[in-house]
Amino acid sequence: MHVLVIDDEIAVRQILANTVTKAGYSVDTANGVKEAAAKLVRGDVDIALCDIQMPDGDGVELVRGMRSAGIDTQFIMVTAFASMETAVEALRAGATDYMVKPIAQEDLLHRLGNIDALRGLRAENRALRKLVTGQGLFHFSAPKMAEVERLVARVAVTDSTVLVMGESGTGKGVVARSIHEQSQRAEAPFIPINCGAIPDNLLESELFGHTKGAYSGADRARKGLFAQADRGTLFLDEIGEMPLHMQAKILHVIEDKEVRPLGGEQARRIDTRIVAATNRDLLEMVKQGKFREDLYFRLSKFVVEVPPLRQRQEDIPRLIRYVMQSIAGAGKQPLGLDPTAEEILVEYPWPGNVRELENVINRAYILADGGRITISDLPPDIARAVPNADAAGGAARNVGGSLREQMRAFEAEVIYRMLAECDGDRKQAAQRLEIGLSSLYRKLEEFASLGMLPTRE
Numbered sequence: 001m002h003v004l005v006i007d008d009e010i011a012v013r014q015i016l017a018n019t020v021t022k023a024g025y026s027v028d029t030a031n032g033v034k035e036a037a038a039k040l041v042r043g044d045v046d047i048a049l050c051d052i053q054m055p056d057g058d059g060v061e062l063v064r065g066m067r068s069a070g071i072d073t074q075f076i077m078v079t080a081f082a083s084m085e086t087a088v089e090a091l092r093a094g095a096t097d098y099m100v101k102p103i104a105q106e107d108l109l110h111r112l113g114n115i116d117a118l119r120g121l122r123a124e125n126r127a128l129r130k131l132v133t134g135q136g137l138f139h140f141s142a143p144k145m146a147e148v149e150r151l152v153a154r155v156a157v158t159d160s161t162v163l164v165m166g167e168s169g170t171g172k173g174v175v176a177r178s179i180h181e182q183s184q185r186a187e188a189p190f191i192p193i194n195c196g197a198i199p200d201n202l203l204e205s206e207l208f209g210h211t212k213g214a215y216s217g218a219d220r221a222r223k224g225l226f227a228q229a230d231r232g233t234l235f236l237d238e239i240g241e242m243p244l245h246m247q248a249k250i251l252h253v254i255e256d257k258e259v260r261p262l263g264g265e266q267a268r269r270i271d272t273r274i275v276a277a278t279n280r281d282l283l284e285m286v287k288q289g290k291f292r293e294d295l296y297f298r299l300s301k302f303v304v305e306v307p308p309l310r311q312r313q314e315d316i317p318r319l320i321r322y323v324m325q326s327i328a329g330a331g332k333q334p335l336g337l338d339p340t341a342e343e344i345l346v347e348y349p350w351p352g353n354v355r356e357l358e359n360v361i362n363r364a365y366i367l368a369d370g371g372r373i374t375i376s377d378l379p380p381d382i383a384r385a386v387p388n389a390d391a392a393g394g395a396a397r398n399v400g401g402s403l404r405e406q407m408r409a410f411e412a413e414v415i416y417r418m419l420a421e422c423d424g425d426r427k428q429a430a431q432r433l434e435i436g437l438s439s440l441y442r443k444l445e446e447f448a449s450l451g452m453l454p455t456r457e
Contacts, residue, residue, distance in 0.1 A: 001116050001271075002026045002044055002230065006036040006059070007051040007078070012101075016049055019105050023112065026230070026269055033057030040066050042223075044230060045073045047115055049108075050095075052079040052086060060086075060093050067094040072187075074115050078103065142312030148175065148304060155302050156182035161254065163239075163299045164277040166306030169355030172277040173237060175306055179275055180233040188232030191225050196241030203246055205262055214263025226259045226272050233273045239299065240280035240291065247292045250274075254298050274299070309350040309357065316346045319354065323361045324373075335365065336372040336434055344375060348382050370435030375407055412447045415440070 003025045005016045013029045020027045028045070030036035032054045039045065040062075052059040063075045075095040079086065087098045097111055155162055156179045164172045173192060180190040198206055205214075209224030225234055236242075242250070253259055254274060258267040276299050285291035309316065320337065328334040341364075350356055364377040415433065422428040430440040 001046045001112075002028070003112070004028050004030060004036065004039055004045045004048045004073075006030045006032070006048055006054075006062075008032050008054045008056075009051075012051075016103070016108070019108060020049075020112065023109050025112065026271075033059070033062050036062060037065065040071055040073055041069060043071060044228070046231070047074045047076065047096075047112060049076050049078055052077055052090065060090050060095075063090065063095050064093040076111060076115075142307075142314045144307040145312050145315060148306060151302075151304050152178050153182060155179060155304070157184070158302075159273055160302045161273070161299055162275045162301075163282075163303045164275065164306060165303060166277075166279065167308045167353055168279045169353035170306040170308055171354050172279075172306055173235065175304055176233070176235045176237075176275045176277060179304075180235075180273075183233070183273070185232050185273060189229050190233045190235065191229040192235040192237055193225055194237045196238040200243050200246070203242070204249065207246075208249070208259050209261035209264075211261055211263035214261070218263070221261070224259060224261060226253060226270055227261075227268060229272045230270045231272070233275055236274060236276040238278060239276040240278040240282055240285060244290070244292065247295045251292065251295045251298060254295075309353045313346055316350075316357070317342060319357060320345060320361060323358050324365070327362060327365050335368050338372055338374040341373055341375045341378060344378065344382060370430075370433075370439040372434050374411070376411055380407075408447075408450075411443070415443060415447075 003020045005013050005020065005027065006029075007013045007016070008031055010031075013031070017027045017029055028039060030039055033056050036048070036050070040048065050059045050062065059077055059079075063077070066073060066075075074097075075090075076097040076099060077087070077090040077095045078099050078101060080101040090098055096115060099108070099111070152175060162176075162179055164175050166172050176192070177190055180186060193206065195203065205218075205222070205224070207224050207226055209222050209227060210218050212218060212221045236250070253270075253272075256267075257271065258269050260267040282291050282296050282300070286293045286296050309319075320342065321334070324334040324337070345357075345360070352359070360379060360382065361373075363379065364373045367377040368374070415429070418429045418433055419426065422432065426440055426444075427437055430437045433440070
């Protein structure tokens, strides 16, 4: 927990800061309203011990301003003048508590402990509410995903490091975020970083931060991601791409729970949970000398393996509809999905997993006409890769040529059959096919131009 002591008297700041530091909290100080506001707006202060009357402003107004800015720091107001009117005004402005100088050390630590416990209870209640009301990120049918959900729920309430494994595009980032959201750290930041996307010479500064002048171009100090994620979760995606020299530094952070910015002399204590993810076989990399064994065993204290999409076909229809609803937007009716197209999508092996499925549905949404996604809106390689595509509604039955030609032939067969059932009533046929009348006319013109006329029996 990070505490900010705000007081214009140096002696008071030092006494309060020493008391809070000895209790194990991270402490910073400010000599007035202006300096305090600059530190509070960063959003990383849990509790502020704030004097009410200071030369450069009023502590109550500082609280009011922070609440207006959406800063949820808990304020304990401190004053040498015991006034019920002042206390009421501070509480109405958004302060949590009120103390009168001189402050007893035991009383202060007791109040800090109560606020810290309350923060934890709120986070825990929110996590439990998500689980009970079904607001979590995972609600799938496949047994393997049900096991992932169970593991996530168990490890989320602990502070254990977690290693999420799985192929690219399976949703490892979603798993990591779900662990954070179901934990007592949910109110604190969740910060992801792709270790393979940042050049080696910048990765250390990105993770640990730097002081002003630490290197050429460092014109100002910068807080690293470990410090930004203090009391929250840092998600190290693609950890297998991290160079060996950086792996040693990550191990140090895990073991000692402190970081030192580049160019800095003092280390900062942090309480940052680490969740890492990889699509590589880290144990094999350890054998090859490409990944530190000690770091591997630190990260793999608890492993969650996300199965590829081809091993959880039961979830594909729900994922498809989720993506379609996301594209349509909240409160809007998504497009329909032709049963034959859905059957092909379910049978497709999805080498790119969920990410590939999202791309396919996005493309189909652009191409779809008449309020419905059909097989003609899917990429040609999708149906080509499905072994039983011919049996899916009779697709491409007894028709030679390319996949596109076979799909067009199947579509023509379905439309001509429906027209026959409707005695040539094109409006009725379009309604039953759930496509627009203009789309039906355009398709019939296309079929005629290609010589694809209805067969006579």
